[in-house]
Amino acid sequence: MTFKLRTRALTAIAMGGLLVAAGCSSLKVNVIRDHAITIPPGSTWAWGPAPTEKKPDELDPRVNNSIIHDRVQRAVERVLAQKGYRQTDPNSADFLVAYRVGVKDSRQVVTQAAPVGPYWGGWGWGYYGPPPMVTSREITYAEGALMIDIIQRSTGQLAFRSIGVDQNVTGANGSEAQIQKTVEKLLQELP
Helix, strand or coil: HHHHHHHHHHHHHHHHHHHHHHHCEEEEEEEEECCCCCCCCCCCEEEEECCCCCCCHHCCCCCCCHHHHHHHHHHHHHHHHCCEEECCCCCCCCCEEEEEEEEEEEEEEEEECCCCCCCCCCCCCCCCCCCEEEEEEEEEEEEEEEEEEEECCCCCCCCEEEEEEECCCCCCCCHHHHHHHHHHHHCCCCC
16 A cells, blocks of 8 residues: 555544544533422422523524424423322422523534654654644534423422533434433433
8 A cells, every 4th residue: 555545544544533423422411409499209390481581592493393392391291200290280380390492503623633654764754754644624513402490389499400411413303202312311310
């Protein structure tokens, strides 16, 4: 294999590895809990009022539609029912549940150094060869977030908040199964 072909092959392998790494996404969950407010299993809950003012990320048509909102609501209802919470009238519920969902496009510059291989002799490069070939490219991806709040109805105090951010939902289709898994992870720490 000639020097040029070997360099191209190494670059192609490195770029392929980069694409695989960039395609992997993971949901990061952050839970905020007020331990002064107990949330006993079997408590009643109801949907609280939707936020009146939406942020720009929430107005994106990829998430600002009835299909996505229905899927999120069904997933929350299923997970809360599995945990033993009972849905009831908003005027008599122990807790009110609200959520926000948003998506935005983000960009990241990825720089990769690919070795051009050991090169013996010539041009004074020495045993380790010439410096690596460095390439940079910009990657555009969609970043999604879902926040679920559980508010004590009698006091209006926030009892539980779970925020999930996925840094690369570009290939996500907002399917019922994907949303269900996300909500399960977000409410995992709920007693």
